[in-house]
Amino acid sequence: MSQTSGRDGREASETNDNLSPAPITAMLSSRLMVLANLLKRGAILRYKRLAGLSSVEFGLVASLGRRPPMSVARLAEAVGQDKGQISRALAELVSRKLIAKSANPKDSREVLVSLTQAGLAAHDAIVEGAQERNRMLLAQLSHDELDTLLKQIERLTATAEAMLEAEKVSR
Known part of the structure; x- marks a missing residue:
């Protein structure tokens, strides 16, 4: 019976089915999801530290970026969530003065959102952090x-x- 060293450094028997990875974990899609999840978790921690933003909040701030004001519906589409899902995060960002809301001059029933100066500073911290993380990844290749x-x-x-x-x- 041969021994292999697991990710945690402990030896595991190749014949022990309980310690062998399930076939799905060896698939490319599974490995890419693990990579994406690790990158996302690291990003969430970084942006919480740099700008005090939750994952939903930093997604909204990043999507608004340095663009003209956009409708809540368009923002929801950009982040892949429905308007109801982002309403609490928007309310929190408005209360923290990172986002400003205004009526659309072309349609007063529509609400437009944009970053304030403080929101732009948070956005810039996100971009700088993302660029640093990207440089770290690219340095491997x-x-x-x-x-x-x-x-x-x-x-x-x-x-x-x-x-x-x-x-x-x-x-």
Whole structure:
């Protein structure tokens, strides 16, 4: 019986099914989700430390960015959540004077949101933190490796989009 060293450094028997990864964990999609979740968790901690923002709040601030005011509906679409899901976060950001609300001059029934000066400062901290994290990731790859990786991600993304559309049709 051979021994292998696990991620935590402890030895595990290759024949012990309880310690072997389930086949799904070896799949590319699972590995990419683990990577994405690790990056997201690190980002959430960083943006909480840098700007005092929760994950939903930093998503809203990042989406608003240095753009013209946008409707709450458009913002909800940009972050992939419905208006109800973001309303509490918007209220909190307004109370902290990071976001300003105003009526749309073209349609007074529509509310527009934009970053205040304090919101712009939080946005800039997010961007700076994201750039630093990106530099740390890219430092692991040569120029050619990065180019290859980005091309492969584009191909995989296109395939994943097609798979999603096929699932939507199959409902």
